[in-house]
Amino acid sequence: xxxxxxxxxxxxxxxxxxxxxxxxxxxxxxxxxxxxxxxVHYGDRVPEDAGRLERIDAPQRQTGQADPxxxxxxxxxxxxxxxxxxxxxxxxxxxxxxxxRAAEREQSCALLRxxxxxxxxxxxxxxxxxxxxxxxLAADERIRYESQLADTIAAxxx
Numbered sequence: 001x002x003x004x005x006x007x008x009x010x011x012x013x014x015x016x017x018x019x020x021x022x023x024x025x026x027x028x029x030x031x032x033x034x035x036x037x038x039x040v041h042y043g044d045r046v047p048e049d050a051g052r053l054e055r056i057d058a059p060q061r062q063t064g065q066a067d068p069x070x071x072x073x074x075x076x077x078x079x080x081x082x083x084x085x086x087x088x089x090x091x092x093x094x095x096x097x098x099x100x101r102a103a104e105r106e107q108s109c110a111l112l113r114x115x116x117x118x119x120x121x122x123x124x125x126x127x128x129x130x131x132x133x134x135x136x137l138a139a140d141e142r143i144r145y146e147s148q149l150a151d152t153i154a155a156x157x158x
Contacts, residue, residue: 030056109157116149 125137
């Protein structure tokens with residue numbers, strides 16, 4: 001309960017402060033008063049039932065002059081936002097690159113799985129020799145070929 005009240009009070013004070021700044025800039029007077037329940041209020045008009053009333057003198061800002069501290073803060077904020085934006089772009093590019101590599105790897109793995117499935121269901125396997133002639137693989141060569149395919153799939157396609 002106290003946290004809710006404190007948060008409400010802080011938000012009211014913040015909005016009142018912002019309102020007070022805006023009113024001060026416009027040249028209006030700002031008043032602060034406490035009501036019968038002990039709550040603090042801010043306004044630009046004197047309320048009828050104000051208990052304790054206090055007039056707040058807001059500092060007058062000279063127009064046309066920039067606050068150097070505010071300008072430094074804005075510049076630091078701008079640079080920080082630029083750095084965050086660059087980091088976000090780098091992360092997005094790295095994620096896109098990783099997704100591209102993963103898609104290529106998945107496509108290669110699909111081809112390897114298909115090749116292994118075809119090798120296991122074929123009556124015989126054929127390869128080209130050094131002279132470009134077709135020759136049928138012997139049983140032990142076929143087993144070695146299928147084993148190499150399976151090992152490659154196990155190593156790279158999880």
